[in-house]
Amino acid sequence: MKPPPIVNLGSLNLDHVYRLPSIVRPGETLGSLSYNLHLGGKGLNQSVALARAGAAVTHVGAVGPDGGPLRDGLRDAGVDVSHISTTETPSGHAIVQVDDHGENAIVLFAGANHETRLDPMLLSPDGWLLTQNETNGVADAIRAARSAGASVAFNPAPMHDDVKDFPLENVNLLIVNQTEAEALGNELQRTLGAGGAVITTLGADGAVHRTSKDEIRVDAERVTPTDTTAAGDTFVGYLLASLVRGDQPETAMRRATRAAAISITRPGAMPSIPFAREVDG
Numbered sequence: 462m463k464p465p466p467i468v469n470l471g472s473l474n475l476d477h478v479y480r481l482p483s484i485v486r487p488g489e490t491l492g493s494l495s496y497n498l499h500l501g502g503k504g505l506n507q508s509v510a511l512a513r514a515g516a517a518v519t520h521v522g523a524v525g526p527d528g529g530p531l532r533d534g535l536r537d538a539g540v541d542v543s544h545i546s547t548t549e550t551p552s553g554h555a556i557v558q559v560d561d562h563g564e565n566a567i568v569l570f571a572g573a574n575h576e577t578r579l580d581p582m583l584l585s586p587d588g589w590l591l592t593q594n595e596t597n598g599v600a601d602a603i604r605a606a607r608s609a610g611a612s613v614a615f616n617p618a619p620m621h622d623d624v625k626d627f628p629l630e631n632v633n634l635l636i637v638n639q640t641e642a643e644a645l646g647n648e649l650q651r652t653l654g655a656g657g658a659v660i661t662t663l664g665a666d667g668a669v670h671r672t673s674k675d676e677i678r679v680d681a682e683r684v685t686p687t688d689t690t691a692a693g694d695t696f697v698g699y700l701l702a703s704l705v706r707g708d709q710p711e712t713a714m715r716r717a718t719r720a721a722a723i724s725i726t727r728p729g730a731m732p733s734i735p736f737a738r739e740v741d742g
Contacts, residue, residue: 465705466588467511467518468611470602471504472574472595473531473545474553476730478690484558484566500534501730502553502574503593503618506691510698511591512539513736514720516705519544519583522596523573525551534731544580548573553595563686563725569619571595579605586610591701594618600627607631616697620644630655634704636697638662658710662696668718670710679714682722691733695724699740716740 479493504522511518519541524531525548536542553572559565575597584590590606591614592599599615606613607628614634617624620641629635629651635658642649642661649659653673662668663681670677699720703713720740727733 465612466585467516467701467705468521468579468583468588468590469504469508469511469518470521470577470579470590470592470596470599471507472502472553472571472593473505473520473522473524473528473535474500474502474555474569474574474595475527475531476501476555476557476690478557478559478729480559481561483560484564497729499729499731500531501555501557501691502531503595503616503694504574505531505535506694506730506734507591507593507616507698508535508540509538509731510691510695510720510734511702513734514699514702514716514740515737516698516702517541518591521545521577521579521583523548523550523576523578525549525573528552528573538731544583546576546578548576550576557690557730559688559690559728563689565688565690567690569595581605581609584609584611588612589614589701589705591697592616594620594624603628603631614697614701616693617641617645618693624648630657633657634660634701636660636662636700638693639664660700660714662693668696668714670714677711677714679711679718682719684722684726686725688728688733689725691730692721692725694730695734696721698734 476499480495553574556568612633635652667681700717723735724733
């Protein structure tokens with residue numbers, strides 16, 4: 462039996478990555494130790510993680526005239542790119558600082574990511590919509606998915622106050638880090654009260670899966686970090702892919718945690734996301 466299809470409404474960014482001895486402070490100028498250009502964006506990273514985890518995923522997004530490498534990179538990863546549009550606006554991009562401890566600081570330019578269009582016909586009662594918070598139309602997409610009978614996974618990153626007005630009661634799987642969980646506060650109850658699950662990632666302390674009935678805690682795997690840029694996106698992709706194929710929440714969380722641990726031992730965003738054979742072997 463084929464797993465349900467996943468539609469990912471998500472960002473597509475060109476990541477300009479600078480390696481520095483420390484994150485630049487206000488008023489400070491530092492020389493970069495190295496520079497690399499990577500394909501990224503939370504949406505792209507999560508689509509790649511889904512595909513490498515074994516899921517069937519269609520990416521919905523927008524790029525500018527410079528977006529050929531983004532579309533090609535997703536296609537090469539096994540993602541359906543037939544619903545990525547091209548606009549006259551430059552593609553989204555990120556300026557990423559990575560320090561000697563593997564921590565990062567990121568400046569985003571939305572660009573074409575704020576010109577996305579989701580065709581509701583892509584959504585099916587047996588399928589899933591995954592979305593983050595780097596494109597336009599997220600709240601409307603969540604409502605459209607619920608109207609179509611599709612399940613919704615939402616990763617509200619980057620977090621802002623408008624998320625509190627999103628239809629969180631229509632979300633089946635809300636995936637947040639500690640900062641996002643604290644910012645949403647009691648709003649998390651809207652997902653839990655509607656029968657959904659809230660997964661909170663805790664970095665080195667693992668992750669917690671909560672419903673209105675129970676709680677599951679999974680420890681993080683211990684590794685020496687090189688670059689944490691795509692850890693959260695790797696976790697999201699592997700978690701959803703595992704749940705969609707029928708894994709129980711604890712099994713899915715352990716697989717996602719293992720994949721995220723592998724990703725932080727490698728530089729870059731998309732290049733750091735492991736394949737299923739590495740995670741499951």
